[in-house]
Amino acid sequence: MQDAIGVDVSKAMLVAYCSLINECRQFSNDAAGLAAPEQWASDDIAVIVFEASGTYHRELERHLSRRGLTFAKVDPRQARRFAEAIGRVAKTD
Structure with missing residues (x-):
């Protein structure tokens, strides 16, 4: 099985969840913190998923793109609608 990492992005923090393990x-949302999730997880990273959160996700997106890692930027509204469709009435993150 390959890893999927979900990242909740805020101004100061990146909160990452690795499904495989x-x-x-938590990592800081700065240069050191941007590299941490990929180092923490295994080499079998399939995708890193995060919501487009204002401007706070942009550095993460640039970093992953430069590293050639596969990522999915999710529209928060679509994530919310999906959660509602499967019967989850919780926050999307």
Whole structure:
């Protein structure tokens, strides 16, 4: 099985969850923190998923693109609608 990493992006923090090892960690939303999720997870990263959150996700997106990693930027509205469609009435993150 390959890793999928979900990242909740805020101004100061990146909160990442790795599905393969069922672990959550926090990283700073700066140059050092941007590299941490890929180093923390295994080499079998399939995709890193994050919501487009104002301007706070842009550095993460640039970093992943430069590294050639596969990522999916999700529209928060679409994520919310999907959660509603499958019967989840919780926050999308």
